[in-house]
Amino acid sequence: MWHRSQEECVADNRQHKNVVVVGSGIAGTAAAFRLRRAGHHVTLLEREGHVGGRMSTREVVGERATYRIDRGASWLSHNYGPMIALLQDAGLTSRMLSCSDELAILRDGRVHRLSLVRSSGLLRTGLLGWRAKLKAVNLLRDLTAVGRRLRWEDMSGAADLDTESAHDHALRRLNRELLDYLVEPLCSTQFLVPAEEVAAVSAFCIMWGTFGAASFTFDGGVGRLPEDLLATPVMRDGTRLELDxxxxxxxxxxxxxxxxWRRAGREETLRADACVVAVPAPVAARIVTTLTAAQRRHLEAVRYTSDVHVTFGLDRAPAETALGVAVPRREHPDLCVALYEHNLGPGRAPAGAGLVSLVFRHHWSTARADRGDEEVIADARGAVGEVLPELAAHIDRHRDLAVVQRWQNAVLARPAGGFRDLARFTASLDPASPVQLAGDYFAYSTTNAALATGEQAAERLRTTLAGV
Ligand SMILES: Cc1cc2nc3c(=O)[nH]c(=O)nc-3n(C[C@H](O)[C@H](O)[C@H](O)COP(=O)(O)OP(=O)(O)OC[C@H]3O[C@@H](n4cnc5c(N)ncnc54)[C@H](O)[C@@H]3O)c2cc1C
Known part of the structure; x- marks a missing residue:
């Protein structure tokens, strides 16, 4: 869609317009990049003092070392076609680093590692018994049917298959063991809520986006990706970035x-030819005045789950080779995954040192939203000791720092029927409007889906503005 020649870009330069992009998450920065490439002037407004939103990285100094901690997203996949194409167009592919392809799942205190690339690993794993392995054929069949309908920029194509929750689908088409040790941990790890609370289509979205391709990460932390995009020559020239x-x-x-827009109590007004609004759904509902009542209701009702997670910098890395160990609800009610972020590649922690995040289910995070960091860190340490005692002991012996990250609107958890609502919403939007929406709420919460929605919004404006 975006492979346009230099001549086309130059031609568009003669008729450039002014476009405002609200929000500098990956949806907004991707939109801004594509609009600049089409020759338009871009003003990017960002509420925070840094760019990237849920795709940002911060540097934190411990007592013995410095760590680069991803605030939100940390893992990327070669399934992320639009992201890879954008990195190619921006000349940033040399910043992609390959990383571990293993995800582990805990059962009865034992860690079972699965390859994200080779589905044959499901046949050999000791995680599941033979009955579950036979039933997994249905999983592959249904995944193929749903996968045919999915597009990164808008997942409403799967609406007619959205008839039940991931829990009900697993009990109907699979079996209890696959629910407890595959579907539920995947749902909890991605959506931070159990399989009852999300659509079966949502569970298929994760499998479609996660399995069958190698993982990668971005040099210096995934937050460098939107930062580096904004630093490309085409963006430096002709983009105005307003932080805070x-x-x-x-x-x-x-x-x-x-x-x-306002900064420190002072209000300003900008007039432009068009605007991309790339902010979470409830914010879009509040600020876009052209929405119909039904569109606003849809955006207000989009459910995001909360995340309060703890990252430990460790002066020695634990021996685990997987990117993370998912903890099924049967093993622990609160902790859903321990992420071994140093396994994402060099740069997160100094050589030989470790970076481990403990991520919890929505109910645990909601209960701790207003509690102090020390209490949250102690609770997280207590929880990991109950299921991964070796990791807990390692944290106690090698802890260099502990950091708490909080997201009130972390990731979407779309319930059964939610894709039907999404289809009604996307069908009601005007692709020729000078105000276009972007954000992960058109799909499921991944950096790549958000990026694809930003590109879609930019492409629609490019067409509309060419006709003005
Ligand atoms: C803890 C966590 C872990 C995750 N892990 C992964 C992962 O490993 N891999 C993956 O692919 N995805 C992951 N995700 C999901 C992914 O990070 C998001 O889906 C994606 O980054 C969303 O991008 P976005 O641009 O739609 O929204 P955001 O990143 O939320 O960007 C919106 C931006 O708009 C700004 N803003 C809001 N209101 C206003 C306003 N009124 N005016 C101006 N600016 C405003 C915000 O400050 C923000 O910068 C994770 C998310 C979280 C929270």
Missing amino acids: AEATAVEPDGAGVRVT
Whole structure:
């Protein structure tokens, strides 16, 4: 869709327009990059003091070393076609680093490692008995049927298959063991809630986006990706970035738009030819005045789960080779995954040192949203000691720092029927409107889906603006 020649870009330069992009997460930065490549001037408004949103990385100094900690996303996949194409177009593929392809699942205190690349690993694993392995054929069949309908920028194509929860589907088509030791841990790890609370289609989205391809990460932390995108020559020239700038209203203004934003209590207004609104759904509902009542209701009702997770910097890496050990609800009610972030590749922690994050289910995080860091760290340490005692002892012996990260709106958890709602919503949007929406709520929460929605919004505006 985006493979356009230099000549086309130059031709568009003669008729460039002014476009505002609200939100500098990966959806907004991808939109801004594509609009700049099409020759338009871009103003990027970001509420925080840094870019990247849920795809950002911070440097934290411990007592003995410095760590690069991904605030939200940390893992990327070669299934992420739009992201890889964008990195190619931006000249950033040399920053992609390969990393471990193993995901482990805990059962009865034993860690079972599975390859994300080779599905044959499911046949050999000791995680599942032979009955479950036979039933897994149904999983592959249903995944193929759903996968045919999925597109990264809009997953509403699977709406007619959205008839039940992941829990009910697993009990109907698979069996209890596959539910408890595969479907439930995958749902909890991705959505932070159990399989009852998400659509079966949501569970298939994760498998479609995760399995069958190698993993990669971005040099220096995934947050460098949007930062580096903004630093490419095409962006440096012709892009205005406003940090600490909170958009409060996006309204029609003649054939264009008017965007009001504020910084430190001072309000400013920008007039532009078009706008991409790339913020989480409830914020879009609040600031875009052109939405219909039904569209606003849809955006307000999108469910995000909360995340309060703890990252430990360790002066020695634990021996585990997997990217993470998922903890099924049968093994522990709160802890859903221990992520071995140093296995993402060099740069997160100094050579030989470790970086481990403990991620919890939504109910645990919600209960701790307002508690102090020390209490949260102690609770996290207590929980890991109950199921992964060796890791807990290793943390006690080698702890250099502990950092708490909090997200009120972390990831989408779309319940059964949610893809049908999404289909009604996307069908109601005007692709020729000068205000286009972008964000992971058109798909499921992944950096790549968010990026693809940003590109889709930019492509729609490029077409509309060419006709103005
Ligand atoms: C803990 C966690 C782990 C994750 N792990 C992974 C992973 O390993 N791999 C993966 O692919 N995905 C992962 N994800 C999901 C992924 O991070 C998100 O789906 C994706 O980054 C969302 O991008 P976005 O641009 O749609 O939204 P955001 O990143 O939320 O960007 C929205 C931006 O808009 C800004 N904003 C909000 N309101 C305003 C306003 N009024 N005015 C101006 N700016 C505003 C915000 O500050 C933010 O920068 C994870 C998410 C979390 C929270």
